Amino acid sequence: MTGTVRGWPIRRWLTLLAMTEAVLLLAALAGGGIALSNLTDARNRLLDVIGSQRLAAIQLSTAMLNQETGVRGYQLGRQPDFLTPYTDGVRSQADAVTQLRQLGATPGTQIGDDLDRVLRAASAWQATIAPTITPAAPAVTPAQADRSRTQFDAVRGALDAQAAHLTTLRGEGRADLDSAANFLTAMLIAVAVLIVLLFVLLFLGLRRVITRPILRLAGEVRHVADQDIHRPVRGDGPIELVQLGSDVEAMRQRILDEVAELERAHALLDRRTHELERSNADLEQFAYVASHDLQEPLRKVASFCQLLQRRYAGLLDERGEQYIEYAVDGAKRMQGLINDLLSFSRVGRKPGEHVVVPAGELVDGALANLEIALSLNRGKVTYDDLPDVRVEPALLTAVFQNLIGNALKFHGEVPPEVRVTADRDGDDWVFAVRDNGIGIEAEYADRVFALFQRLHSRSAYPGTGIGLAMCRRIVEYHGGRIWLDTEAGDEGATFRFTLPARLERGAEENEDA
Numbered sequence: 001m002t003g004t005v006r007g008w009p010i011r012r013w014l015t016l017l018a019m020t021e022a023v024l025l026l027a028a029l030a031g032g033g034i035a036l037s038n039l040t041d042a043r044n045r046l047l048d049v050i051g052s053q054r055l056a057a058i059q060l061s062t063a064m065l066n067q068e069t070g071v072r073g074y075q076l077g078r079q080p081d082f083l084t085p086y087t088d089g090v091r092s093q094a095d096a097v098t099q100l101r102q103l104g105a106t107p108g109t110q111i112g113d114d115l116d117r118v119l120r121a122a123s124a125w126q127a128t129i130a131p132t133i134t135p136a137a138p139a140v141t142p143a144q145a146d147r148s149r150t151q152f153d154a155v156r157g158a159l160d161a162q163a164a165h166l167t168t169l170r171g172e173g174r175a176d177l178d179s180a181a182n183f184l185t186a187m188l189i190a191v192a193v194l195i196v197l198l199f200v201l202l203f204l205g206l207r208r209v210i211t212r213p214i215l216r217l218a219g220e221v222r223h224v225a226d227q228d229i230h231r232p233v234r235g236d237g238p239i240e241l242v243q244l245g246s247d248v249e250a251m252r253q254r255i256l257d258e259v260a261e262l263e264r265a266h267a268l269l270d271r272r273t274h275e276l277e278r279s280n281a282d283l284e285q286f287a288y289v290a291s292h293d294l295q296e297p298l299r300k301v302a303s304f305c306q307l308l309q310r311r312y313a314g315l316l317d318e319r320g321e322q323y324i325e326y327a328v329d330g331a332k333r334m335q336g337l338i339n340d341l342l343s344f345s346r347v348g349r350k351p352g353e354h355v356v357v358p359a360g361e362l363v364d365g366a367l368a369n370l371e372i373a374l375s376l377n378r379g380k381v382t383y384d385d386l387p388d389v390r391v392e393p394a395l396l397t398a399v400f401q402n403l404i405g406n407a408l409k410f411h412g413e414v415p416p417e418v419r420v421t422a423d424r425d426g427d428d429w430v431f432a433v434r435d436n437g438i439g440i441e442a443e444y445a446d447r448v449f450a451l452f453q454r455l456h457s458r459s460a461y462p463g464t465g466i467g468l469a470m471c472r473r474i475v476e477y478h479g480g481r482i483w484l485d486t487e488a489g490d491e492g493a494t495f496r497f498t499l500p501a502r503l504e505r506g507a508e509e510n511e512d513a
Helices: 002-007 010-077 080-102 110-133 142-226 239-311 318-346 359-369 371-377 393-409 467-477 503-512
Strands: 355-358 380-383 388-391 417-425 428-435 482-484 494-500
Touching: 010 080, 010 110, 010 142, 010 239, 080 110, 110 142, 142 239, 239 318, 355 359, 359 371, 359 380, 359 388, 359 393, 371 393, 388 393, 388 494, 393 417, 393 428, 393 467, 467 482, 467 494
Parallel strands: 380 417
Antiparallel strands: 355 388, 417 428, 428 494, 482 494
């Protein structure tokens, strides 16, 4: 039985249940139809046949009594009007006989035989009294009266027998009607019980075939989800539920595989994180060494080279003085490079407080730091109404200072002009720093943001090649991005960078950082 349940689809089970219910309901409806038909037949026979026969028999009995009354009155009074009940009775008798014949009182049946006996007795009585009711007939003798009375008693007896038989038929018809009514009642009760049984059967069948397998499968899935993901899931019951269990099991296996892969990835990430923490610790140690141990020898080298340059000025030949100048310049450039590397490494490692500040104030701070460069290069910097941003002011001031400083440094033959603008783009502010300088080729758009990447020689344009790399690190630390706009179409260079426009979201990002 279990194998059969497992092998049948839900549609077949539902079809079987529907067919069973249909057959039983049709049987119940057929039984009810038969019962109703029997009830109708019994009612029609009792009312339309037996009832009408009894009425016709009563009419016949009344007609015979009217005839007898009319004959007796005429025999006593010898008045022609006294025969009216007789003549009316004869016509009524004929009508009653016709009705009885139409209602089944034919020869060979009980009611037909009764009618024939009544008619024979009536005919004998009518033949006897016929000579006595003619106008020329003499007075009736006592013997004729006794004979007429005797014959009419025979008529009464035949009528009584007929009435008794009709009463018996009425009782039988009523009994048949009661029986048909009881049968119909029993069939209605049977139909009601059958409908209840069908609903119970349907409920139990669906519960056994569908509900219980679904609940078992759901229980296994909950157990896997809440307690033991390694427990296999198997569906039973109809084919659809077995297939569903197989799909859930396949999904469970896939989840296990993905969890195992995630665990391996987490292990690798933990290992890489540990390595990164160790690397950061080494970097911090390097920064400490660079800020203390490396700068002290460089200061000594630079100081002593400057002393040699001052003390022996004019005593050395041109080549000797050039060597000393190279040494001093190299020591200074090394100091600048170490300081820039330290600044680059500190970005984001020790986060400061993010505050809401007008971007225009940051630009003003950068211009104050670049006051000498602006004066020497006769530069001009303008900016629109800039929005408020949530940042570390010192870091964003450094971004504006680097971008504006590069514009002042890499200017053409005309005095440098720089314009700073900001536009809203969804959840971000897009800042733009445009200049009219020598510009940057599109092929170097990514290269300029790398460490120590220079597009010109140190003799043409001084610098360490770290400024734009530091700008990118600062902008990305604040949740934005920076790029060289190669499609601006204007002369010079245009750098764009984004910052979050929602100040509260910027605070959340700072907390996450």
